[in-house]
Structures are given as C-alpha cells and as structure tokens.
Amino acid sequence: MAKYQTLLYYCYATIANAEQFAADHLKFCKSLNLVGRIIVADEGLNGTVSGTAEACKAYMDAIYADGRFNSTEFKIDDVDEPSFIKMHCRYKSEIVHSGLRDPNIIDPKKRTGIHLEPKEFMEMKDREDVVILDVRSNYEHSLGKFKNAITLDIENFRDFPAMINQLAQYKDKKILTYCTGGIKCEKASALLLHEGFPEVYQLHGGIIKYGKEAGGKDFEGQCYVFDNRVAVEVNSVNPVIISKCYNCGKTTAKMINCANPECNEHFTQCDDCGDVMDGCCSDACKEHPRKRPYDGTGYYVKVPQQVNLNKKAKVEFLEELRPVSC
Structure with a gap:
C-alpha cells in the first residue's frame, strides 16, 4: 500500500483578506509536513498537495471544517513518494489565470456549464x-x-x-x-x-x-x-499513445521541460533523444551556459532568475516553473 497521497482540488469561494489567508494557510500546511503548490485568490483556492495519508486526511478535514469550502472535491492519488519537494502557498489575482476578472461577465459561483x-x-x-x-x-x-x-x-x-x-x-x-x-x-x-x-x-x-x-x-x-x-495514465480500457518526440518524431509518452531554464519549454522527447540532446529541445539550449543537469526525468525545481523589470509579463511565468492548475 502506498505511503503517500497527492490531492488535486479547487474551490470557487469568496475569501476575505485572501493575502493573509495564504500566509496562514502556508504555515498550516507546513505544520502537517505537506508539500505542494496552492494558489489563493479572492475568488477561492486551487491546489495540489502531497504527504502522508494521515496528513492528507487532516488537510481535507480542515478544508471541510471551513464552511466556505464545503463544495471542494478532492481527487486523491496514492503515490510512492511525495509529488513535490517544497510547500508553496501564494496569493494571486485569480486561482487560474484567465484575465476574466469582471464578475458581471464571469462568476463561476453563479453560472457555469x-x-x-x-x-x-x-x-x-x-x-x-x-x-x-x-x-x-x-x-x-x-x-x-x-x-x-x-x-x-x-x-x-x-x-x-x-x-x-x-x-x-x-x-x-x-x-x-x-x-x-x-x-x-x-x-x-x-x-x-x-x-x-x-x-x-x-x-x-x-x-x-x-x-x-x-x-x-x-x-x-x-x-x-x-x-x-x-x-x-488515465485510460485502462482502450489506451493508445498519441504524442510524438519533438526531435525525431518517434511515438513517445514522455513529457519534459527543456533543461535550459531560460527556455523551459514543455515538450515530448523520447529517451534516445533525451540522451543525445541532454534533455534540451535544441542545440542552442544544449549549449546554453545555464543548462541544468539532465537526470532523465525532465523535472526541475525552481531556479532563481534575474527579473527584467521592463518585462513584467514574464514575472509570473518565472515565479514558478510549473504553475498549479486543475
């Protein structure tokens, strides 16, 4: 039996003083030794957290104990090891970035499909x-x-x-x-x-x-x-692989991030090309001085980057190499 679990969830609910909630929620998650990423906004929560089964149950109990989040539905996966390295809980303008912030037009708490x-x-x-x-x-x-x-x-x-x-x-x-x-x-x-x-x-x-x-x-x-x-894996009935290696076109299900942190492109790459390209999408990225060591997984933790204040649109992208989304 797997020792750990990973929880995927979201909830649209009004959170007063959401910035302070995010700070307090981070402390709570760390007290349970959870790891993961949570976005907190005035409109609700969006998160993926991972930890022991006991810690995950305590977390879910706490979410449901808060009357604002009664509609939360957790998708639970049993995993052999935690699915993250650190715990992040951050306040942002939306729990999934859409640019649709006018509640008179879009308000999932009132009208959806x-x-x-x-x-x-x-x-x-x-x-x-x-x-x-x-x-x-x-x-x-x-x-x-x-x-x-x-x-x-x-x-x-x-x-x-x-x-x-x-x-x-x-x-x-x-x-x-x-x-x-x-x-x-x-x-x-x-x-x-x-x-x-x-x-x-x-x-x-x-x-x-x-x-x-x-x-x-x-x-x-x-x-x-x-x-x-x-x-x-999702399909246990009639599974097929449809993705192709970005470099050679061979069928492969392996998705990685480019080892060059200044590219960080999401792409599919077979193991053979991964070895040849050292986890990079191109020769230019392979030769880049900041290229990260490739361990075969294509997953990398956050790398500090210099922020160009004239390119504010990229700040949010550089904040997380893998943004939380459901």
Whole structure:
C-alpha cells in the first residue's frame, strides 16, 4: 500500500483578506509536513498537495471544517513518494489565470456549464449533435486528449477568450468542455454561455476523475499534471499513445521541460533523444551556459532568475516553473 497521497482540488469561494489567508494557510500546511503548490485568490483556492495519508486526511478535514469550502472535491492519488519537494502557498489575482476578472461577465459561483459526471460525459460525448472541447494548453493536449476532441492553439489558458470567434461555427452544437481537474472549465464554460452558446456542459472533476470513475475510455495518451510526476495514465480500457518526440518524431509518452531554464519549454522527447540532446529541445539550449543537469526525468525545481523589470509579463511565468492548475 502506498505511503503517500497527492490531492488535486479547487474551490470557487469568496475569501476575505485572501493575502493573509495564504500566509496562514502556508504555515498550516507546513505544520502537517505537506508539500505542494496552492494558489489563493479572492475568488477561492486551487491546489495540489502531497504527504502522508494521515496528513492528507487532516488537510481535507480542515478544508471541510471551513464552511466556505464545503463544495471542494478532492481527487486523491496514492503515490510512492511525495509529488513535490517544497510547500508553496501564494496569493494571486485569480486561482487560474484567465484575465476574466469582471464578475458581471464571469462568476463561476453563479453560472457555469452543466456539470456532467464521468459516466454521463462518456454516454454523451459521441452523439452527432455534440462537440468535445479541450480548453487546455498546447503542451497538455499534445500529450493526451479525448478522441475526436477539438483542441485550441493556445500557450496558456489566458489565451482562451481570444479563441471564442473560432468556435462560433459550433454554436448549433452541444459543447462538452473538459480539462485536467475541472477548474478551467468553470470559467471557459461560463464565457461560452456569456458569448451566446446555448448548450454548454463540462466534465465534472476533469480528466482525472474520468479516469477513476469511467476507466478513461477514449482518452488517448496521458494526462499532463502539474507536479513532478509530469504525466499520469488515465485510460485502462482502450489506451493508445498519441504524442510524438519533438526531435525525431518517434511515438513517445514522455513529457519534459527543456533543461535550459531560460527556455523551459514543455515538450515530448523520447529517451534516445533525451540522451543525445541532454534533455534540451535544441542545440542552442544544449549549449546554453545555464543548462541544468539532465537526470532523465525532465523535472526541475525552481531556479532563481534575474527579473527584467521592463518585462513584467514574464514575472509570473518565472515565479514558478510549473504553475498549479486543475
């Protein structure tokens, strides 16, 4: 039996004085010897934490004891070792960065797409009047996605609103949105409804819950996760690998970060090319003076970087090499 667990969760709930809550919550998590990353915002919580089964239970009990977070649903994975190295809990403007901050337009606490349980999603997804929409980033759906799903050419979820016009052709269809754990769909489905899409649904609990409760049927490839596991298996019914090595094109399920911290590109790379390229996406990155040692995993902890004050848009990216997302 695995000694540790990893919890994936989010909750949209109003948090007064969220900055102070984040500081206090960090102390609480450290008191339980948990590791992970949590984002706290005025609109709620978004986190992945890992620790002993006892510590994880104590954490979940504490979350539920706080009446603001009663709707939280934890996705629980048994793991052989903690999925993080350190514990971070930070205040940010949103629990998933979308740029959609006007509560008169988007407020997941008031209006989102209809939530479908995994078996409902599985039954509905192949109908002729249905379109399956992946709202995740390129590097995520390149590793794995639902069969026949529409994917968007976006680097971050904040690029999603700009894609709405490209989706207008599907307004006469039922739109089934999905993401890793459900958090992005809350805002994506709300925006689609606001833009006049009449029937919008979302996979409750995301890909992770679908794998646990529906066997992951027709999810092709692996699911990218935001911890040092990098990717997890989802489909135990009809699994296939769809991702290709960035360097040679060979089929591979291995997703890594470029060993050059100033690139840090998410990409798939087979073991052979990993050895040849030393975990880098290009020869230029391989020769970069700040290249990190490649240990075969492609996962790296935070590396201090010089911040260019004239490029504030990059500050948030450099803050975490792997942002928390569900």
